[in-house]
Amino acid sequence: MTRKSFNTSEIQIERTRFKPVLPGVLRNGVTSVKPAKGKLTQSVADQDKVRGFFKNTYGLPIVTFEKGSNIVVKKKVMKVAVVFSGGQAPGGHNVVAGLYDGLKKANKKNTLIGYISGLSGVLKNRYKEISEKVLDEYRNTGGFDYIQSDRTKIETADQFCLAKKNLEICNVDALVVVGGDDSNTNAAMIAEYLKQENIGKCVIGIPKTIDGDLKNKYVEVSFGFDTATKIYSELVGNICRDANSSRKLWHFVRLMGRSASHITLEVGFKTQPNIVLIGEEILAKNMTLAKVVESIVDVIIKRSQAGKNFGIVLVPEGIIEFIPEIKELILALNDILVENKDALSKISSVEERKNFVCGKLSKELSSLMANLPVEIALQLISDRDPHGNVAVSLIETEKLLIEMIRRRLAELKKEDKYNGKFSATTHFFGYEGRCGIPSNFDANYTYALGYNAALLILNGFTGYMSYVRNLAKSPNQWECGGIPLTMMIGIEKRCGKEKPVIRKTLIDLNGKPFKEFVKQRDKWTINENYVFPGPIQYFGPVHITEMITKTLKYEHSKK
Numbered sequence: 001m002t003r004k005s006f007n008t009s010e011i012q013i014e015r016t017r018f019k020p021v022l023p024g025v026l027r028n029g030v031t032s033v034k035p036a037k038g039k040l041t042q043s044v045a046d047q048d049k050v051r052g053f054f055k056n057t058y059g060l061p062i063v064t065f066e067k068g069s070n071i072v073v074k075k076k077v078m079k080v081a082v083v084f085s086g087g088q089a090p091g092g093h094n095v096v097a098g099l100y101d102g103l104k105k106a107n108k109k110n111t112l113i114g115y116i117s118g119l120s121g122v123l124k125n126r127y128k129e130i131s132e133k134v135l136d137e138y139r140n141t142g143g144f145d146y147i148q149s150d151r152t153k154i155e156t157a158d159q160f161c162l163a164k165k166n167l168e169i170c171n172v173d174a175l176v177v178v179g180g181d182d183s184n185t186n187a188a189m190i191a192e193y194l195k196q197e198n199i200g201k202c203v204i205g206i207p208k209t210i211d212g213d214l215k216n217k218y219v220e221v222s223f224g225f226d227t228a229t230k231i232y233s234e235l236v237g238n239i240c241r242d243a244n245s246s247r248k249l250w251h252f253v254r255l256m257g258r259s260a261s262h263i264t265l266e267v268g269f270k271t272q273p274n275i276v277l278i279g280e281e282i283l284a285k286n287m288t289l290a291k292v293v294e295s296i297v298d299v300i301i302k303r304s305q306a307g308k309n310f311g312i313v314l315v316p317e318g319i320i321e322f323i324p325e326i327k328e329l330i331l332a333l334n335d336i337l338v339e340n341k342d343a344l345s346k347i348s349s350v351e352e353r354k355n356f357v358c359g360k361l362s363k364e365l366s367s368l369m370a371n372l373p374v375e376i377a378l379q380l381i382s383d384r385d386p387h388g389n390v391a392v393s394l395i396e397t398e399k400l401l402i403e404m405i406r407r408r409l410a411e412l413k414k415e416d417k418y419n420g421k422f423s424a425t426t427h428f429f430g431y432e433g434r435c436g437i438p439s440n441f442d443a444n445y446t447y448a449l450g451y452n453a454a455l456l457i458l459n460g461f462t463g464y465m466s467y468v469r470n471l472a473k474s475p476n477q478w479e480c481g482g483i484p485l486t487m488m489i490g491i492e493k494r495c496g497k498e499k500p501v502i503r504k505t506l507i508d509l510n511g512k513p514f515k516e517f518v519k520q521r522d523k524w525t526i527n528e529n530y531v532f533p534g535p536i537q538y539f540g541p542v543h544i545t546e547m548i549t550k551t552l553k554y555e556h557s558k559k
């Protein structure tokens with residue numbers, strides 16, 4: 001096949017021929033699978049408050065798909081809309097493909113449209129019909145470019161009303177939101193609103209994010225994590241080899257992942273660099289910035305004494321939010337930015353903006369701000385995203401660390417406690433992995449998530465997230481169903497107000513992956529135990545092409 005929509009590579013052409021494997025339970029056609037409802041559920045926290053926000057959709061039962069005759073799915077001709085929301089993650093196009101194929105399997109007359117550029121597409125009523133011909137060109141490809149994405153949040157009464165109106169204009173029976181924790185929170189709110197309006201339209205969420213923090217017993221991993229971490233691991237592995245060859249540089253590699261350090265942990269396992277910082281551990285140990293710096297300096301000195309003035313440090317981008325004094329600073333800044341929105345909008349100079357904000361901080365926090373490199377201070381007061389998150393991807397923590405390390409080493413030199421050389425360089429990997437060609441795992445998983453979402457819709461469910469689990473086994477043994485969105489929700493302070501939000505799952509320091517990491521990491525510090533994973537393999541021996549993440553492997557291990 002040749003791609004007609006845009007230029008393509010040989011490997012992409014070859015990938016369009018890949019046939020995703022459906023989970024065993026979904027393989028015999030949509031009329032041979034029926035939903036079984038489990039017990040009613042509770043939200044993960046703040047039950048009364050969450051129930052108050054979701055009067056019509058709170059506490060639904062878990063749904064599991066089982067083999068069994070089910071003709072209800074053929075009864076009605078359905079029109080479904082899909083939307084990508086938030087950051088890109090490898091496999092998005094296969095969600096659309098699975099959804100499309102599932103709908104068509106039930107009834108050839110079922111149709112699928114894609115809202116363009118995230119939930120703003122719903123508000124502007126911008127969409128395109130998903131056609132078999134064009135979709136075929138996107139199967140098993142990376143990116144979200146077929147229908148694009150953005151971070152719009154549907155929030156105000158007017159926006160909910162407009163969304164409903166546009167769904168009615170398009171005659172859409174169901175909306176599928178492919179998103180992370182914030183976007184799926186928004187999906188839960190839209191589901192609640194439409195249920196309250198009693199207009200018979202369903203909303204289903206799909207767990208997407210490279211960050212891997214949308215995770216629980218049912219959602220074992222969000223899609224994209226597998227591919228993105230494989231891509232970053234190739235890059236980090238190559239850097240390890242470069243460092244080991246030239247032996248002159250310390251490489252500080254910041255990795256995306258927002259608050260959670262799942263990506264960094266996985267890349268750490270795959271490449272075994274000298275230092276892997278884990279935000280959750282820093283928080284648990286209450287490590288100040290000075291303590292974090294000291295822990296790195298300690299390794300730099302030991303390696304230097306062994307004649308090794310080089311090394312690799314992995315830095316999760318969200319680490320900044322876990323260092324106690326900076327966490328306090330960020331929380332204070334969040335409030336100041338909300339409370340002084342109008343005044344700040346009139347200040348165009350970044351320097352004046354910084355001075356204005358510093359004037360509102362306590363004495364201690366203001367002096368902390370003043371001690372930070374000026375770029376970092378400015379990055380900390382940059383605008384929050386529509387969901388109220390700090391744009392951690394814009395904060396160059398690796399540069400902050402290098403600056404502090406330099407200062408500390410200079411002090412130690414003066415005291416004759418260190419006489420090595422410290423030359424450092426930085427890298428930030430995030431966007432490099434978000435649109436990669438999905439691994440076989442992600443290609444299969446996303447296709448199954450989309451197909452399973454079609455089944456949830458055809459069976460009339462709303463307010464659910466499509467789940468596919470038992471992922472450490474082969475797809476034949478994967479289990480499918482729906483988990484109520486409200487089950488994952490707790491209350492958080494966002495933009496100065498209490499809001500319902502799907503809880504991010506951070507690294508569990510008592511979990512098997514972290515414990516395994518603690519067992520291994522000391523061996524990586526002074527000796528070079530680097531691993532060079534190389535690129536994702538799409539063709540070849542099964543133990544390589546179907547390799548799952550180490551995180552999933554340790555989570556499912558018996559020990």
Ligand code: FBP
Pocket residue numbers: 085086087088089151179180181208209210211256257258317392393430434
């Ligand atoms: P999602 O949570 O929307 O999937 O996005 C994840 C992410 O890639 C984070 O790792 C990163 O901090 C952020 O998006 C960057 O956002 P943007 O694409 O807006 O620069």
